[in-house]
Amino acid sequence: MDFDLSEDQRLLQDSLQKLLKDKYGFEQRKGYMKSETGWSRDLWAAYAELGLLGMPFAEADGGLGYGAVETMIVMEQFGRALALEPFVSTVVMGGGFLRHGASAEQRAAMVPEIAAGKRLLAFAHTEPQSRFDLHDVATTAKKDGAGWILDGRKGVVLHGDTADDLVVTARISGQRRDREGIGVFLVPATAQGVSRRGFRTSDGQRAADITFDNVKVGPEAELKGGLALAERVVDETIAALAAEAVGCMEAAKDLTVDYLKTRKQFGRPIGSFQALQHRAAEMMVCLEQARSMAMLAAMMASEPDAAERRRQMRAVKIEVGRNARFVGQQTIQMHGGIAMTMEYAGGHYLKRLTVIENMFGDMDHHLAALSEEGGVFLAA
Amino acid sequence: MELRFTEEERAFRQEVREWIDANLPAETRERMASGRTPTKAMQVDWQKRLYAKGWAVPHWPVEWGGQPWSAIKRFILSEEIQSTPAPSPLGFNCNMLGPVLIAFGTEEQKKFFLPKLASLDLWFCQGFSEPGAGSDLASLKTRAVREGDHYIVNGQKTWTTLAQHADWIFLLVRTDPNAAKQQEGISFLVVDMKTPGITVRPIITIDGAHEVNEVFFDDVKVPVANLVGTENRGWDCAKFLLSNERTGQARVGASKERIRRLKLIAKEAPGGGRPIIEDPRFRSRLTDVEVQLKALEMTTLRVLADENRQLSQRKPNPASSVLKIRGTELQQAISELYVMAAGPYGLVAPHDPEADGRNEPDVAEDWQTLAQATYFNWRKQSIYGGSTEIQKNIMAKAFLGL
Numbered sequence: 001m002d003f004d005l006s007e008d009q010r011l012l013q014d015s016l017q018k019l020l021k022d023k024y025g026f027e028q029r030k031g032y033m034k035s036e037t038g039w040s041r042d043l044w045a046a047y048a049e050l051g052l053l054g055m056p057f058a059e060a061d062g063g064l065g066y067g068a069v070e071t072m073i074v075m076e077q078f079g080r081a082l083a084l085e086p087f088v089s090t091v092v093m094g095g096g097f098l099r100h101g102a103s104a105e106q107r108a109a110m111v112p113e114i115a116a117g118k119r120l121l122a123f124a125h126t127e128p129q130s131r132f133d134l135h136d137v138a139t140t141a142k143k144d145g146a147g148w149i150l151d152g153r154k155g156v157v158l159h160g161d162t163a164d165d166l167v168v169t170a171r172i173s174g175q176r177r178d179r180e181g182i183g184v185f186l187v188p189a190t191a192q193g194v195s196r197r198g199f200r201t202s203d204g205q206r207a208a209d210i211t212f213d214n215v216k217v218g219p220e221a222e223l224k225g226g227l228a229l230a231e232r233v234v235d236e237t238i239a240a241l242a243a244e245a246v247g248c249m250e251a252a253k254d255l256t257v258d259y260l261k262t263r264k265q266f267g268r269p270i271g272s273f274q275a276l277q278h279r280a281a282e283m284m285v286c287l288e289q290a291r292s293m294a295m296l297a298a299m300m301a302s303e304p305d306a307a308e309r310r311r312q313m314r315a316v317k318i319e320v321g322r323n324a325r326f327v328g329q330q331t332i333q334m335h336g337g338i339a340m341t342m343e344y345a346g347g348h349y350l351k352r353l354t355v356i357e358n359m360f361g362d363m364d365h366h367l368a369a370l371s372e373e374g375g376v377f378l379a380a
Numbered sequence: 381m382e383l384r385f386t387e388e389e390r391a392f393r394q395e396v397r398e399w400i401d402a403n404l405p406a407e408t409r410e411r412m413a414s415g416r417t418p419t420k421a422m423q424v425d426w427q428k429r430l431y432a433k434g435w436a437v438p439h440w441p442v443e444w445g446g447q448p449w450s451a452i453k454r455f456i457l458s459e460e461i462q463s464t465p466a467p468s469p470l471g472f473n474c475n476m477l478g479p480v481l482i483a484f485g486t487e488e489q490k491k492f493f494l495p496k497l498a499s500l501d502l503w504f505c506q507g508f509s510e511p512g513a514g515s516d517l518a519s520l521k522t523r524a525v526r527e528g529d530h531y532i533v534n535g536q537k538t539w540t541t542l543a544q545h546a547d548w549i550f551l552l553v554r555t556d557p558n559a560a561k562q563q564e565g566i567s568f569l570v571v572d573m574k575t576p577g578i579t580v581r582p583i584i585t586i587d588g589a590h591e592v593n594e595v596f597f598d599d600v601k602v603p604v605a606n607l608v609g610t611e612n613r614g615w616d617c618a619k620f621l622l623s624n625e626r627t628g629q630a631r632v633g634a635s636k637e638r639i640r641r642l643k644l645i646a647k648e649a650p651g652g653g654r655p656i657i658e659d660p661r662f663r664s665r666l667t668d669v670e671v672q673l674k675a676l677e678m679t680t681l682r683v684l685a686d687e688n689r690q691l692s693q694r695k696p697n698p699a700s701s702v703l704k705i706r707g708t709e710l711q712q713a714i715s716e717l718y719v720m721a722a723g724p725y726g727l728v729a730p731h732d733p734e735a736d737g738r739n740e741p742d743v744a745e746d747w748q749t750l751a752q753a754t755y756f757n758w759r760k761q762s763i764y765g766g767s768t769e770i771q772k773n774i775m776a777k778a779f780l781g782l
């Protein structure tokens with residue numbers, strides 16, 4: 001067991017940190033948010049140049065063959081910067097579907113373009129009634145000769161407004177909430193019958209509401225793996241988001257501690273008050289516990305036993321969520337009014353952390369499920 | 381970064397598990413599994429077995445009976461001991477005084493004491509706290525005045541755990557009441573409990589147990605040879621001792637064992653027409669504690685991996701402060717879950733004919749009568765060894781610069 005970064009990993013961390021330090025100040029970020037895409041094309045190109053966009057793909061497919069630890073390193077930096085770009089949608093989720101579910105031809109066609117920053121993906125799974133259940137799928141896929149016809153509506157598709165291709169869950173057979181009979185389809189966003197309405201999410205990122213009306217796709221559109229594939233990719237995504245949350249929490253803690261040292265009331269820095277010191281210490285406890293869980297997530301992301309992986313990711317989701325909520329809320333409370341404003345970074349960390357907390361199941365969702373599954377430590 | 385145990389580490393865990401199974405007396409295992417602390421005889425017997433195997437003090441230097449192991453390997457041993465459950469080597473001897481003597485003791489002190497500490501031939505207790513010196517330890521008042529080859533010690537220590545079993549005590553005493561800073565006039569002594577003038581008086585805690593004591597010193601003559609380190613520099617030893625027990629306080633292995641046992645109990649214990657494990661409220665509380673314990677386990681491993689590094693490359697690790705705070709919170713939370721599981725039969729106090737002076741019927745199972753007693757007793761955990769509030773003071777100062 002070894003928690004140190006390798007030389008290459010440190011290099012990756014340093015180069016991204018440097019780029020974001022130069023290009024992702026809070027004011028610069030506001031500019032990216034106002035642009036047409038809602039994020040920065042220039043930075044996307046810079047990530048491509050650093051190799052980030054091809055990171056998880058096999059070298060044979062045109063990638064770097066990196067694993068979950070590298071994803072963790074990158075996501076932590078994105079979290080610190082509150083980066084807006086569709087890295088999770090395209091590289092973590094889209095990339096996951098391609099790696100685990102696509103054919104060699106599909107990968108050959110798409111991976112080099114993704115790595116070059118020329119192709120964007122998004123994962124369309126949420127439906128108006130589905131809440132956090134990946135298997136609650138009303139969207140249908142009907143056989144049409146050798147191919148398929150998709151019909152249905154997907155909501156809150158993260159970065160779905162700018163994606164070139166959509167990964168869509170659709171029901172091939174069975175009832176709406178059956179775990180069996182779900183297919184995963186790779187659909188060009190420009191296909192006939194796809195209509196998208198983009199909107200802003202509460203943390204300032206972008207998403208889309210997408211309808212599929214008699215959308216015809218070929219037989220190759222169905223990826224291998226069905227629901228198990230989607231769950232595997234979601235688990236890898238939970239690991240990435242845990243690391244992003246850690247980055248957010250660390251930046252929020254640093255910002256808060258700095259403020260405690262400079263803000264004066266009653267004639268002295270407010271950080272001299274023990275009530276605030278203890279809460280700042282508690283923020284640090286929360287940060288370290290979340291960091292431990294992000295590491296656990298990176299370790300479990302490649303666990304082949306799906307049930308074991310699922311249980312551990314639920315634990316990650318619960319513990320990161322709990323700690324993120326405390327750090328986010330206290331960032332605002334200890335700043336006071338200033339962190340309530342759009343003009344100050346503090347509140348934006350809570351916004352992003354809240355979005356992360358509510359992606360792929362909130363704490364109660366996973367706590368109920370994990371209890372049902374026997375808890376974290378199963379009897380030997 | 382490699383976040384999994386190696387093949388060798390897994391094999392070692394198996395070896396430890398098998399050895400404990402073959403060597404732990406059934407009586408000891410049974411007593412500990414029921415949630416009680418081992419008797420003195422059990423503790424001594426078990427530690428002698430560990431000592432014979434070379435496993436009592438693996439973290440000490442090899443020349444003093446340690447093992448050339450990684451921190452992770454040491455963790456595996458202690459986790460297996462805790463999760464069996466078997467008695468851990470006596471902390472006062474092995475984690476507190478031993479390392480202090482290795483760092484500050486004379487050759488004679490090391491030769492005389494270290495083997496006896498490791499084998500538990502001598503049982504030490506800790507004389508730090510006083511009625512007026514708790515969190516503010518450096519304000520201690522017990523005096524030691526030098527007279528020829530002896531110190532004459534007068535004063536009182538309190539909260540002295542298991543002093544009733546102890547052969548010796550290590551003490552912080554004030555040798556220079558006029559020092560500029562109160563930390564500067566303190567010395568570290570080791571004292572034979574049989575020395576005339578020492579009186580031990582039990583303190584019964586709210587769970588009814590006799591675990592801690594008051595120890596009085598009335599003109600106690602202590603040879604100057606029993607001074608550890610330099611006179612008036614005892615605070616260095618104390619700080620070293622307190623900073624040494626970082627990972628031990630999380631007690632993740634023990635908590636995992638308590639949870640494993642609680643899950644078995646909860647399959648049988650009534651929970652309103654069904655076993656309480658099927659009560660969604662109980663179950664989700666239990667799971668929530670498990671989740672936090674998993675995070676603490678990972679944090680412990682991070683701190684351990686850090687301890688593997690050369691001293692010079694080691695940075696103060698904020699994760700280590702997390703261990704005491706969250707570790708004790710979780711042990712306390714687990715004790716609350718036992719109370720919940722016991723329900724009305726948790727009201728039955730542990731039966732102790734000697735203390736009660738009456739012979740009353742055993743109406744409840746051991747775990748039921750121990751549930752509330754343990755809950756009461758474990759409130760101590762967030763107080764001793766630097767209270768949660770003191771830990772947060774340290775974090776605010778050392779890591780946040782506040």
